Each structure stands twice: as structure tokens, then as C-alpha cells.
Amino acid sequence: MVRTIETHDLVEDRRLTLQTELDRHKTQIERNKFGQFATPTRLAQEILAYGLSLLPENKAIRFLDPAIGTGSFYSALRATHGQRPVAWACGFEIDPHYGEPAQEFWKTTSLDLTLADFTRQEPPTHDEAKSNLLICNPPYVRHHHIDSIDKRRLQNAARDAANIEASGLSGLYCYFLALSHKWMSEDGIAGWLIPSEFMDVNYGKALKAYLLREVTLLHIHRFDPNDVQFDDALVSSAVIWFKKQKPPASHQVTFSFGGTLRQPALIRKINTDELGRTNKWSRYPKRGAESTHTGYRLGDLFTIKRGLATGDNNFFILDEKRALELNIPSQFLRPILPSARYVKGDEIMADSHGVPLLEKRLFLLDCVLPEHEVQHEHPSLWAYLQTGREQVAQRYLCRSRRYWYAQERRPAAPIVCTYIGRSDHDGKPFRFLLNHSQATATNVYLMLYPSSLLMNRLQTDPTKLRTLWHALNTLDHTVLLDNGRVYGGGMHKLEPRELSNVPADDLAAMVGLNGKNPKMQMEFEVMTAP
Known part of the structure; x- marks a missing residue:
């Protein structure tokens, strides 16, 4: 047994050497454009071991990796499957720069590695020819690197394969996930290592609808963004696990955060009905359900806009x-x-x-x-x-x-907020600045203009603006983080609508707006205006 482990380690060492050599001949710009970031060994083995735990032990493994690269997941499969039989293993790689050396490297194994664009391949028709363990780190190619003709092809294919109405802003990884649906056998297990941003952004809605309606979503593990999984890609990662079968009634999904798949720092089960009502899945498991708050939000007190883009x-x-x-x-x-x-x-x-x-x-x-x-x-x-x-x-x-x-017209705002911040920056990822000047701001800031509701209060007592500014800088930073979105390395970003959505009952009370909801308060002030 020890000798087998040593053999796997030696093979993996040689594969890593090959990977490093191949990466060296690609520029960082090229790798960013084509989303070519290999999965680290430890992470690949952790994912494979967890995927095998979800697959019934009496099932022979039929393994598929649609974006195999040099074979980090296949190598991990060989190291972790133990005595479980592997019926077959196959993978696709579009780039000959990686695919041809990988074919040569694995030629003495049973891996069937095809040099081809996976998104253009015809899926098998018989269930036994389909995968029951699909593991993939798909290319993270942003939508603006996909030309319009190819994008329409992919959108039509996603609709046909998985009933996913993909947005034009979707990255290539969304199409990989959609098209893989027809390559999976019934009750097959899929594990996808993808950017966690899909949990919050608008283009992720179609992907989340698929995970709730077309398959049984089992587990979403989100890595701590301060622990970037890829040294050369500033991406916050999540692993999505699901079974290819329609979800049962009242199904619960495991959400975990930080640590490892088997030993996360936080864990919680969420009902799919609740997920269907929640816009930001990154709230889980840390904050529970999306707030059903009906009181004041910052958007009731301020009109919030991005700073200007100069060109x-x-x-x-x-x-x-x-x-x-x-x-x-x-x-x-x-x-x-x-x-x-x-x-x-x-x-x-x-x-x-x-x-x-x-x-x-x-x-x-x-x-x-x-x-x-x-x-x-x-x-x-x-x-x-x-x-x-x-x-x-x-x-x-x-x-x-x-x-x-x-x-564009962007007058000076009395309060501006930094647009991007770090969660490890003295516990204060975003700064609210009280601006006494006539300076406008670029789009690295959010600009807070008092709403008519707040302006009525400030005309009576202008000092209330300073009170609100102090309160903004003492807001619980987790509330701001949970309303924003997160990227690798602990980088957090707030869009105007996300900052507008932050609950603000305490701030409203500071300027005498209490006891009524915002809509009623506005109607009341209009009715009683002189």
C-alpha cells in the first residue's frame, strides 16, 4: 500500500513539473483570456475524495472531465479511488499546447483524452456510456472573450441541454456546466469548481434556477476568499455538488464556508424553497436567510450612484x-x-x-x-x-x-464610499468619507446623495449629516460584506444597488424617521406638506 501511494506521488510530481513547464510558455494575459488555471494537487484530491463519498460504493466509476488540461483530477482519481473499480475515464482538452503533452503523459493508462472543444461534441445516447462521476474545473473565460456568434451557439446549446436560459454576460464555465447535463447518467454525481460570483450576480440567476429545478443540489462549499485556491488567478472559488435527478419535495442543501469540504469552518442546511426566494446565496451559511426587512434601507435615505467613468x-x-x-x-x-x-x-x-x-x-x-x-x-x-x-x-x-x-454629470456628493475593500483591512473593508469639497469622484467610489426624505430633515438640522456619517462608519461590516460580492484574496465589492439594500432603521431614527415604513412616511410628508 505504501509503495502504491509513493507511485502516485511520483506520477503527480512529474505531472506538476510538466504543468509548470507548459504554463511557462504561456503569458499571464493568454491564460487569463482562455481561463487556463490548473487545480492544485491537494484541492483536486480533496474534491475527488468527496465526490467518491457521494457515489454509491457498488457503482463502478465512469469518470469524465470536460476540461482536463494535464489531468489534475484524473491524477487525483488514481490516488483516491482505492479498490473501487474504474470502468472508464475520459476527458476533453481544446488546447493542443496542454492536450498533446497530456496525451503522451497518460498514454500507458486507461485515460481516453480527446483533443477537441467539449462544447461542440455530441453527447452519448446510452446511459452506460455516460458519466456517473463528472468532476471539472472549467475554463474561466469572461463573456467579453466569447464572440457573438459563438455566444449565440452556446446559449442555444445550453437551452437544449439543460433548460438554462443563459445571459449574454455568462462566463464560459456556465456553458460547460449546462452542456455537461447530457453527458451525465441518471443519478450521476457532478462536482464543479467554479467562481463563487455566480451566487450573487444577475447572470447567475439562470444557473441557480437549473440547480434548484433540474437537478438535486447537494452541497455548495465556498472557500474563504482570504485563502485563494489558485496562486495565479484572483478568483474566489466554490465547489458545487449535485445529483442528476429532479429534486425531492422540501429538499435541503448543505452550505459550508471556509476550511475544507469535510471539515468546513461553518455549515448549515437551507431549504430549496428559501433558496428560490434569495437573491444572494453567498449569505449562506454565515448570515442565514436573506433579510425580509420591511423598514428603512440606505436607499431610502440616499440616492447612491457610481462615480463617473472618464474613458x-x-x-x-x-x-x-x-x-x-x-x-x-x-x-x-x-x-x-x-x-x-x-x-x-x-x-x-x-x-x-x-x-x-x-x-x-x-x-x-x-x-x-x-x-x-x-x-x-x-x-x-x-x-x-x-x-x-x-x-x-x-x-x-x-x-x-x-x-x-x-x-457625464456627477456633482460632488456629501458622502462617498469606497467601492472595493478588503475583509482583512482592520475590520473595516469600506470607508465612508464626509466630503466638504466640490470634488466629484471616479467610479472607484460610490456617491451618496441625500434623498428628498432625508433632505427634508437636513434642512431643519444640517448637523444630522455628520451624525449619519459617523453611523455609517460604525455599521457592522458583516452587513456590508453580505450585501456585496467577494473575489479572491479577500477583495469585496459593493454596487450601488447592493449598498442601497443595507437595512437602515437605526440611521433613519437618528434623523427622526421612525415608526413608519419608508413608503408610508413619504406619503405622509407629501400629504402634510404646506
Whole structure:
């Protein structure tokens, strides 16, 4: 037995050496574009061992990996199946750079490795020719790397194979999962190592509907994002386990987080009826069900918008010295906040012109005059614009404007919030900044404008804004994290709608909004207005 384990270890060492050599001849950009990130050995073996535990012991293993690479999961199968018979094992690999060396490496084994695009293959028709153990780390190719013709083909195939109405924003991994449905035998087990973002984003709705209606979802394990599973891909990972059979009534799904599949840090069972009503599955198992909160939310107190997208920050955002050197007229320069790392405190003071009193003073170039007026009346500005005509002006965002150098309207907001934060950053992943300046902000910030409901209170007592700002910075950070989305390395992101959804009864009470729900309060104030 010891000699067998040693043999597996030696084989795996040689495969890892091959993997490293092949990766070395691919650039990081190429690997990102094609989603080529091999599964680490320890993780692959953990996944295979868990998958085998879900498969009845009297069943011979029929193994399939639709995106096999150099065979990390097949190697793990050989190391973990023990005395259980393997009827057959097969895999597909689209890239000859990995597939041909892998074929050579495994040629003395029973693995049938086919060099082909899995999404274009015809599935077997007989159940015994289908897999009862499908394990895959599919390519994480983002939707913008899939051309429109191929995307339509994949959407039609997903609908036909698994009744999944895939969004055009779906990554390639969603199509792999959908198309694999017809390659699985009835009662077969599937384990998918995929980005956990599907649990929260809009394009994940179709995938979640499939997991609830077409198969029996068994277990979703989400890895702690501070423990990135892939050293070279900033992706927060989850393992999805399901059986190919319609779900029974009142079925419960195991959700776990952190640790390992067999020894997670947190674990909880959730009824599928509850999952069907929940938009963000990443709440589980940490926070329980999505809040049915009917009181105030931050969106009732603030209109929350992303900061502006300039089209090219390097061209449109100038520091004070550069703006003077170029002799840009002041009427075309709006103060704009620098990155949060240049804002030392959480309160931004301003000079008499509304410019932030910060070490890094930046200005946004913004002009709404037509080109002929700029050319004749502001020659220095015209000269600078000509330096961006060939490249900056041709960018998609700039081309879509009336004048390519005119920015969208984003007035200064009294409170801004950082858009991305780390969960291990002193327990404070997001910062709320009180902005006394006239500076707008880029899309690395969320901008909080008081709603009409709140504005009525602030007109009576402007000091309430400072009270709310303090309260925002003392919010339980887990509430913010659970409403946002998470990426690898502990990176969290909040979209405007997600921040708007944070419960805010305590904050509403601070400005005298208590005892009524927001809709009733608004109707009451309209009726009693002078």
C-alpha cells in the first residue's frame, strides 16, 4: 500500500513539473483570456475524495472531465479511488499546447483524452456510456472573450441541454456546466469548481434556477476568499455538488464556508424553497436567510450612484501642476477626488474654491463646447485635445458621447464610499468619507446623495449629516460584506444597488424617521406638506 501511494506521488510530481513547464510558455494575459488555471494537487484530491463519498460504493466509476488540461483530477482519481473499480475515464482538452503533452503523459493508462472543444461534441445516447462521476474545473473565460456568434451557439446549446436560459454576460464555465447535463447518467454525481460570483450576480440567476429545478443540489462549499485556491488567478472559488435527478419535495442543501469540504469552518442546511426566494446565496451559511426587512434601507435615505467613468483617467485627470503647464482654462477643470489611499482621514476639507485640501490635488478635464468653439476660443485646450484624438477619442465610452471630451454629470456628493475593500483591512473593508469639497469622484467610489426624505430633515438640522456619517462608519461590516460580492484574496465589492439594500432603521431614527415604513412616511410628508 505504501509503495502504491509513493507511485502516485511520483506520477503527480512529474505531472506538476510538466504543468509548470507548459504554463511557462504561456503569458499571464493568454491564460487569463482562455481561463487556463490548473487545480492544485491537494484541492483536486480533496474534491475527488468527496465526490467518491457521494457515489454509491457498488457503482463502478465512469469518470469524465470536460476540461482536463494535464489531468489534475484524473491524477487525483488514481490516488483516491482505492479498490473501487474504474470502468472508464475520459476527458476533453481544446488546447493542443496542454492536450498533446497530456496525451503522451497518460498514454500507458486507461485515460481516453480527446483533443477537441467539449462544447461542440455530441453527447452519448446510452446511459452506460455516460458519466456517473463528472468532476471539472472549467475554463474561466469572461463573456467579453466569447464572440457573438459563438455566444449565440452556446446559449442555444445550453437551452437544449439543460433548460438554462443563459445571459449574454455568462462566463464560459456556465456553458460547460449546462452542456455537461447530457453527458451525465441518471443519478450521476457532478462536482464543479467554479467562481463563487455566480451566487450573487444577475447572470447567475439562470444557473441557480437549473440547480434548484433540474437537478438535486447537494452541497455548495465556498472557500474563504482570504485563502485563494489558485496562486495565479484572483478568483474566489466554490465547489458545487449535485445529483442528476429532479429534486425531492422540501429538499435541503448543505452550505459550508471556509476550511475544507469535510471539515468546513461553518455549515448549515437551507431549504430549496428559501433558496428560490434569495437573491444572494453567498449569505449562506454565515448570515442565514436573506433579510425580509420591511423598514428603512440606505436607499431610502440616499440616492447612491457610481462615480463617473472618464474613458481614460490618464488623459482626463490632471494634477494641479500639469494643468498649469498645459494652460487649461479653469472653467474646464472640475476638482476630483484621488484614490482613497491618498485620503488619510475620513473627512475631506476644502479651500475657498471647493478644492479638497489634500496632498494630491486632481482636476477633471470637462468641456461641453463644440470643437469649432474650442479651436477658436481656447487654443491651449484645443492643442491638448489633439494629443488624444487618435487613441483616447476612439475609445468606446468617448465615442458614445456628443463630444468625446465631455464628461457625464456627477456633482460632488456629501458622502462617498469606497467601492472595493478588503475583509482583512482592520475590520473595516469600506470607508465612508464626509466630503466638504466640490470634488466629484471616479467610479472607484460610490456617491451618496441625500434623498428628498432625508433632505427634508437636513434642512431643519444640517448637523444630522455628520451624525449619519459617523453611523455609517460604525455599521457592522458583516452587513456590508453580505450585501456585496467577494473575489479572491479577500477583495469585496459593493454596487450601488447592493449598498442601497443595507437595512437602515437605526440611521433613519437618528434623523427622526421612525415608526413608519419608508413608503408610508413619504406619503405622509407629501400629504402634510404646506
